[in-house]
Amino acid sequence: MKNKSVSKFFIGIFALIIFSMLITNCQKDSEVVSSGGDPPLSGGTSIITGQVVSQQTFSPIDSAQVQIFGTTVSLTFYTDSQGRFSFEVELESDEDLVINASKENYIPESTEVTVVAGEDLNVPIALMELDTSSGGPTGDPVSIFLSQISSTTIGVKESGSPESTQIVFAAHDSDGRPIDEGHSVTVNFRLGSGPGGGEFLSPYSAPTSSSGQAAVTLTSGTKAGAVQVIAEIELGGEMITSLPVGITIHGGLPDYTHFSIAPELLNFAGYRIFGLKDRITAFVGDKYANPVRPETAVYFTTTGGIIDGSTLTDIQGIGSVDLISAEPRPFHQTFGEGFATITASTVDENSTIISRETIVLFSGTSQVSVNPTSINVPNAGSQSFSYYVGDQNGNPLVGGTAISVSVEGDDVEAQGDLSVLLPDTQSPAWTQFNFLVYDKQDSVNVTRPVTIRISTTGPNGDGFITISGTSH
Numbered sequence: 001m002k003n004k005s006v007s008k009f010f011i012g013i014f015a016l017i018i019f020s021m022l023i024t025n026c027q028k029d030s031e032v033v034s035s036g037g038d039p040p041l042s043g044g045t046s047i048i049t050g051q052v053v054s055q056q057t058f059s060p061i062d063s064a065q066v067q068i069f070g071t072t073v074s075l076t077f078y079t080d081s082q083g084r085f086s087f088e089v090e091l092e093s094d095e096d097l098v099i100n101a102s103k104e105n106y107i108p109e110s111t112e113v114t115v116v117a118g119e120d121l122n123v124p125i126a127l128m129e130l131d132t133s134s135g136g137p138t139g140d141p142v143s144i145f146l147s148q149i150s151s152t153t154i155g156v157k158e159s160g161s162p163e164s165t166q167i168v169f170a171a172h173d174s175d176g177r178p179i180d181e182g183h184s185v186t187v188n189f190r191l192g193s194g195p196g197g198g199e200f201l202s203p204y205s206a207p208t209s210s211s212g213q214a215a216v217t218l219t220s221g222t223k224a225g226a227v228q229v230i231a232e233i234e235l236g237g238e239m240i241t242s243l244p245v246g247i248t249i250h251g252g253l254p255d256y257t258h259f260s261i262a263p264e265l266l267n268f269a270g271y272r273i274f275g276l277k278d279r280i281t282a283f284v285g286d287k288y289a290n291p292v293r294p295e296t297a298v299y300f301t302t303t304g305g306i307i308d309g310s311t312l313t314d315i316q317g318i319g320s321v322d323l324i325s326a327e328p329r330p331f332h333q334t335f336g337e338g339f340a341t342i343t344a345s346t347v348d349e350n351s352t353i354i355s356r357e358t359i360v361l362f363s364g365t366s367q368v369s370v371n372p373t374s375i376n377v378p379n380a381g382s383q384s385f386s387y388y389v390g391d392q393n394g395n396p397l398v399g400g401t402a403i404s405v406s407v408e409g410d411d412v413e414a415q416g417d418l419s420v421l422l423p424d425t426q427s428p429a430w431t432q433f434n435f436l437v438y439d440k441q442d443s444v445n446v447t448r449p450v451t452i453r454i455s456t457t458g459p460n461g462d463g464f465i466t467i468s469g470t471s472h
Contacts, residue, residue: 044118069246178212197223258285270325291317304330304340375469401458
């Protein structure tokens with residue numbers, strides 16, 4: 001019996017090596033590879049594909065269950081008639097995933113892979129058929145696998161979503177058979193990485209059943225995140241350990257204290273130009289400061305222009321829409337012409353509508369004025385000027401607008417606000433500026449012409465004013 005098991009083991013290993021060589025086009029037999037090239041600077045879309053086949057015959061396995069676990073990924077689906085599977089994920093950074101494949105009358109297989117954000121990955125999987133010809137009692141366990149799981153995602157405590165999930169592990173002997181009751185062992189369960197919000201397992205250990213299975217229940221705490229469940233068997237001084245099973249704990253319902261809204265731009269040139277867009281983002285957390293559960297709806301309204309009516313939050317509790325400049329041009333009771341109120345609303349755990357507001361400035365056409373409008377610089381003296389750069393409503397122009405003051409004339413110089421780059425602001429303080437022009441030669445009182453030009457360039461349009469006079 002022992003020699004037969006060893007022979008089957010080496011035959012299975014040899015078959016898996018040949019299969020992997022065929023699938024990966026003669027790359028390393030035990031390596032899962034992704035496309036080459038330099039790593040992307042940021043996240044992106046990755047497509048993970050693969051095929052599940054029989055290790056003995058290389059035939060595709062139809063309707064095999066494939067489960068994907070990771071920090072931000074938790075999916076379950078089934079292979080098609082050719083044993084193939086494919087799924088698309090959005091990743092912000094590289095991520096380690098565990099891929100479990102299982103089918104009745106086959107030994108489950110788990111594979112750990114690293115997905116590079118923005119790159120595709122192919123994962124071939126070969127399942128060994130159960131040996132039903134051995135007959136008689138099974139041997140001791142040599143491996144333990146995930147058999148089934150009731151849900152790969154649960155909610156935090158008091159989230160309104162299921163707060164627990166059952167994970168079933170199966171222990172197999174060297175022939176790939178689930179161990180029988182005569183070889184029952186105790187399976188210990190423990191948590192791997194997790195959010196640390198009070199999540200727990202129950203029971204901490206359990207004996208295997210007549211079908212070699214042992215079950216544990218994971219119950220969430222108050223923190224969202226990814227948690228790993230690991231099963232272990234201690235036998236003959238050695239430890240048999242399963243691959244970690246990943247479960248995602250998502251946040252609860254929106255909480256007013258953890259609800260925010262912010263525009264990408266405080267000020268955009270939407271009073272004069274229609275069709276401009278400003279991104280409005282809602283940040284939604286639950287009462288424990290977790291991101292709310294994904295696809296929580298947030299609704300938006302505006303008192304100026306038009307806005308996308310709603311969005312669904314992502315895994316970070318963030319959802320964004322576009323504010324588009326158009327009629328009606330906004331008017332605010334306190335701040336006046338050009339200021340729009342943007343409101344975001346959602347529903348909390350008490351079915352109460354909660355709302356947050358933000359103000360966006362629709363700035364208009366560039367206007368430039370100066371006081372005084374004549375130049376008369378005294379001998380060995382100076383003359384002060386104040387000038388205005390803003391829109392027709394007295395509001396500042398958009399961020400990035402450049403303002404410059406130039407003075408032309410003999411023996412005169414200027415100092416003050418001569419070169420200004422506007423920040424993204426709604427403050428009228430960024431519409432008023434000052435400078436002075438002084439006579440740098442105090443020996444002779446000679447009248448000379450002086451010209452001052454104040455100009456602005458930016459998305460609100462270009463503008464300028466020129467004044468002339470004399471220095472002495």
